[in-house]
Amino acid sequence: MNHTSLKQLDYQHILDTVATFAHTERAKETIRTSEPKFVKKHINQMLNDVWEAYRIITISSSIPIHSLDDMSAYLQQAKKGLYLQPSQLQRVLSFLEHCRKLNTFMRDKVAVAPNVANYVLSINDMSDTENAIAGSLRHGQIDDHASSELANIRRHRRIKQAEIKEKAEAICRSKKWAPYLQDSLVVEKNDRLTIPIKKQYRSKVSGTMIDTSSSGATIFVEPKELATLYEQLNDLTMAETYEVETILYTLTTSILDIESDLHMAMDIMHHYDVLFAKAKYGQSINAVIPKLNEDYMIHLDVARHPLLGEQAVPLSLQLGIRDRALVITGPNTGGKTVTLKTIGLLTLMAQTGLMIPAGPNTSLHVFQKLFVDIGDGQSIEQNLSTFSSRLTNIIDILEITDDKTLVLIDELGSGTDPNEGMALAHIILEQLYAKGATIVATTHYRELKSLAQTHDGFLNGSMAFDVETLQPTYRLLLGETGNSQAFDIAFKLGLHPTLIHRAQQLCGNQVDETSYSITDIDQTQKRRYDKQLATTNYVRTQQKKKKTAIPLFNQGDNVTVSPHQEVGIVYKGPDEKGDYIVQIKGEKHRINHKRLTLHIPATELYPPDYDFDIIFKSVDYRKTKHLLERKHIKGLVLDDEE
Missing domain, CATH: 1.10.1420 (MutS, DNA mismatch repair protein; Chain A, domain 3)
Known part of the structure; x- marks a missing residue:
């Protein structure tokens, strides 16, 4: 696969x-x-x-x-x-x-x-091995009664440990040791019983020093009288270890057996x-066991996509008895791709021995090959466009497809010129069908619906759309063709039926005069539309009567002046003749608007409230203007400098 x-x-x-x-x-x-x-x-x-x-x-x-x-x-x-x-x-x-x-x-x-x-x-x-292990273990350790020998050894070992303790306590109570004791008690150190002795009396007692206190004032001595007893205990411990290992080996061998x-x-x-x-x-997932058939039939009974859970809209279809190719049309996000994936995924699940979320009448064919093209496998390494990548994949599918193949293609022919994409989609579907494949394809090309009329074995399908809520219902309708629902949506949102009819004509659709009746439109909305249309027509009529409008330039605009393409700055205008005063190289000229072309608008060159006198007036002019703005000076006149 x-x-x-x-x-x-x-x-x-x-x-x-x-x-x-x-x-x-x-x-x-x-x-x-x-x-x-x-x-x-x-x-x-x-x-x-x-x-x-x-x-x-x-x-x-x-x-x-x-x-x-x-x-x-x-x-x-x-x-x-x-x-x-x-x-x-x-x-x-x-x-x-x-x-x-x-x-x-x-x-x-x-x-x-x-x-x-x-x-x-x-x-x-x-059970023999189970009983042997169970009888030998107790609390995760080898039990005393795993063997009679182990029981005997451990019994003697416990006796010897008690004897050592009793002997140590007797020494601790003896008058011989009393003067040298730090405390009158037996202390266990490093798994040995010791007597706490004052450091200065170390030479007064016979035995082995096992440990010292943190202060160094006390030493812990194992009396010489305990040495022989400890040697006997060590012998018993070694015997116990040997017997435990023997038991472990015996149990391990029984497991190997x-x-x-x-x-x-x-x-x-x-x-x-x-x-x-x-x-x-x-x-x-509330699933069932699907039936398997040898008739190349896909019969889904209220099937659901397993990853969508309760949100999945049930899918029912039957493909393969009379029709081997299903072409699904409909709007984006209408559920076409989910339908495609549901068919493919449930087929895979059944052939893996999994229950599927569907009704009890579901029956699936066992396909030897399953090919999918959903458009998300573009190869960056090959540096191909989405269309090229998908087409390469589809060509590979065409090469190895046979009558034991299920082919699922999403948005067949998309990603290129619509006419060419539709033509390619058409011949690809024909070739896949000719090779015996079972096909489910989704497309935006409504022209492909003709396959169902001209080719036996092709079935149209569409994804239902609720024009009242302007939402897809995600239900598959067999035997019907779908579209993008653009006209329905436009009508629901208030676009006038006349415009929709015209759009249908441009699109090549047959206009249904009853589909979008004006009587279905709210009358207030109709009056608003008619008024808008009348106003638009009046404005257009009046504009035709007017002379060609003079282009508007603003003070400070940077313009080019034909025929020599000189650069100037607009000072003022236009007058009734359409002339502007333009400053070129410090000199002002009267130039008709037909010779002017906007180069850079003033808004891109100067900040708001810019004083254009700086550009168009001399220094003397600006000084005189400044004086006159402050006070009146007799005999001082401001020349306009135009």
């Missing part, structure tokens, strides 16, 4: 979700690395097992599945000649107990799950874990 197609359909997301229902890491990994199967008999067996597992969890949610952690590692350790530690034996014991409980559990479910329950028969009786049985039990436990994970996932 094409891995790019699996990715585009979010197949791995589904597997990851199913894996969360598994108990063991091994089962999680098995589910995460699953792939669709292609043999109908095998797939039916998987689906039947999942269905039986589903029936079991509906009556009993607690399944005795062991985690299997480290079981294989323990066997490898034993095969190397290393005995298992008591904690490891405890884990093996737990596994054997789960096998026994699982056996009992499944034998009780034969009536509701005959095939699944019988798998447990492959787990052999391992049933190695093949353990591997079989782990495989069965693992198989059950995968089955029940699939069943629990199916239960979580």
Whole structure:
């Protein structure tokens, strides 16, 4: 199966979700690395097992599945000649107990799950090993009664420990040691019983110094009288260690003796874990077991996209009996792509042995190939456009498609000139159909609806749209063609029917005179529209009567003057003749507007409230103006300098 197609359909997301229902890491990994199967008999067996597992969890949610952690590692350790530690034996014991409980559990479910329950028969009786380990362990350690020899050794060891303690306490009470004691008590240091002696009396007592106090004032001495007793205790400790290791070796050997049985039990436990994970996932999404057919038929009964949950709009369709190609048209975000992905993803799930969220009448064909092109696989490395990348993918699909192939293409022919894209889409669909593929394609090209009229085996479909709410309903309508709903939306928002009819004519649509009746429009809205239209017509009539308007330049605008393209600055104007006074190289000239072209507007050259006298007036003029603005000076006259 094409891995790019699996990715585009979010197949791995589904597997990851199913894996969360598994108990063991091994089962999680098995589910995460699953792939669709292609043999109908095998797939039916998987689906039947999942269905039986589903029936079991509906009556009993607690399944005795062991985690299997480290079981294989323990066997490898034993095969190397290393005995298992008591904690490891405890884990093996737990596994054997789960096998026994699982056996009992499944034998009780034969009536509701005959095939699944019988798998447990492959787990052999391992009660002897279970009983041997259970009888040898107590609180995670080797029990005293694991062997008679160990029980005897430990009994003598406890007696010897009591004898040492009694002897040490007697020494502590003796008059011989009394003068040298720091405290009259026996202190255990480094697993040895000692007497606390004042440092200055170290030479007065015989024995081995074991430790000193933090201040150094006290030393802890093991009296010489205890040395022989400790040697005897050490001998017993060594004997105990040897006997414990012998028991551990014996138990480990008993585990190796049933190695093949353990591997079989782990495989069965693992198989059950995968089955029940699939069943629990199916239960979580309210799924069913789909039927499988050999008629190249896709029959979806109120199917839902599993990743959309309760938000998914049920999808029902039947494809493959009379029609092998479905062409879906409709608006953007109307659900075309989700429909495409739902068909592909549910097909993959069924061929992986998964329950699917759909009705009980759902039936799917087992395809050997599934190709998807949804337009999100553009190759940056190849430096191709979106159209080129998608076309390359579709050409590859055409090369290897046959009658066992399901092809799903989203927005076929998009990304290029509409006419050329439509033509390419047309011949691609024809070729895919000729090669026997089952096809579901979405498109904006309403011209492709003609395929259903001119080619047997093609079926039109569209995504429903609610013109009242201006929202897509995400429902697939078979046998109908859709469009972008632009005209419906425009009408609902108040665009006049006359304009919509004209737009339909330009678009090449047949105008339905009753589709957008003026009587359906609110009368207030109609009057407002008619008034706007009348006003627009009057303004246009008046404008035709006027002479050509003189272009407006503002003071300070930078203009070019033809024919020599000299640069000047507008000083004032225009007058009734359309002349402006323009300053060129410090001199002012009267120039008609027809010779002027705006170069840079004043707003881009000067700040607001800029004093243009700086540009157009002499220094003497500005000084005189400044004086006259302050006070009247007799005989002082301001020359306009034009």
